[in-house]
Amino acid sequence: MPTERPPTIDPIAAARWHESAPALSPWLHEEVARRMEDRLQWIRQAPAAWCHWEAVRGGLEGHALVSARYPKARCFVVETTRKAREAASQSLSKPWWSRWTGEQARLEMPDEGAVQMLWANMALHMVADPQALMAQWHRALAVDGYLMFSCLGPDTAKELRAVYADMGWPPAGHAFTDMHDWGDMLVQAGFAEPVMDMERITLTFATPQRLLEELRELGCNLHPGRFAALRGRAWREQLYKALEQRLIDRSGSGQLSLTFEIIYGHAFKPAPRVRVSSSSAVSLNDMRAMLRNGPARG
Template sequence: MTQPIRWLQDEIADRMLQKLDIVKIDVKDILIVPDFAGKHLDVLAKRYPNARTFSITETGVSGFHMWRAKAMSNWRSLFTGKTHPLASYASSGRFDIPDNSVDLVFSDLLLQDLADPKLFLQECWRVLREGGLIAFSYLGPDTGKELRSLELSELRLKNLLSPWDMHDMGDALLAERFSDPVMDMEYLTLDYEKPELLLADVSALKLMQLAPSEIPNMNVLPQKLTLEVVYGHAWVIGKHLAKAKDNVAYIDLNQIGRKTRSDSA
């Protein structure tokens, strides 16, 4: 995401937090990925006032901008949390935080930009504690369907890196040992008065390869853009158990309680 689409990140983050209103969880540490200087910081700080925040900051957001936003929302996070750039995660595939270190991973509109979201889920599983929660949103495969229906080669459209629908993601969560996944989806329709505004958003959403200024004929463009927004959350339960293979769960013998003579008395 880039600055022209910041309002969308704020709106989707707000909807994510509304969906978490019914979730009961004791949060001491939060990982926000990607973190941006948006309104979600203030809401998270109010909901979890004593939580420490780990930030994987969005590309293009200055350190000072993030510092100022966090100072305005929760000054405590300036001294107890850690900040790392999203580019570092993109290159290494790992969050620079220890295993079992957070209770909540909050990810707003990132997964559609990842080549393999399964690796992201695996890394979230690594850093989440037993009983922790992953909450996320991303753009689904129907995003920008009006543009694809035009079949204009000069637009040089490109697919999302991971065009997963909510069923694909639900299956992936279960495959990566997350429990009780809850998936939801909605369509948002954006209306535009000028094609230049539409192209600015299409570019910010990374749906085409050309810069907006390179489009030869903008009069054929639609006046609306559909976004498929997928939401989900899932729990980390039974983290000490070995990962199942071929639909069979392998459990270490040391994890099985032994019945003693006194137990049967």
């Protein structure tokens, strides 16, 4: 297995984006949340408690859908920036969907092993250390709890990447991780039975300006080899012209089209296993889980 793989992310730029990202739910995030929520119909056991990781960026309308599906479940919302916490506090204090749900969401980190589902929509592809984030999710989940997540895949904005390459410019964006690599990372983080799949969504835009506005809302270029300085108006006009020529929709609508690859992932937290050695250390929570679940299978 390679020691380094996508995403090719500059950690400093990623941290800066994380703090400055708009405290709102982009349209694409809400659409992906809606599609991911529909997959919950295949989950037999409703969670007694669930955690929404970064609900503001992940989609507040999606949060409402999941809350309505599990009205009796306790809900924790984790926001990791001040701006997002303020937005979440305002949005969740008197939610419009409250007539369908029970207890109000708690804006706090759940205790270790406190939730049976962790929901993370469209977050992983902007994280410099995704395995550290997966470890946090793993700790929050109870044994036999499950993770539901989505993120952007490698084919996202392939048309824009091709334009930059043909113009001889630095990369248009950092590389996104393939779903098979996400599955490997989930296993390394302690999850079991990862199930990964993907779909492609094509969005159309009337103008290059509207296309770039949408991209700025979704994220930014975190590639270490991106443009090192600001570009001028002449470069911007050159970009607009290239997008109008290269991204024109072949259907004849006159719209500019851009591809987004969406990856969906699902995995369980298995009962902990202890490696037999001359000296073994087991946390109290792991010991309790092993006693509840009996001897580990396999």
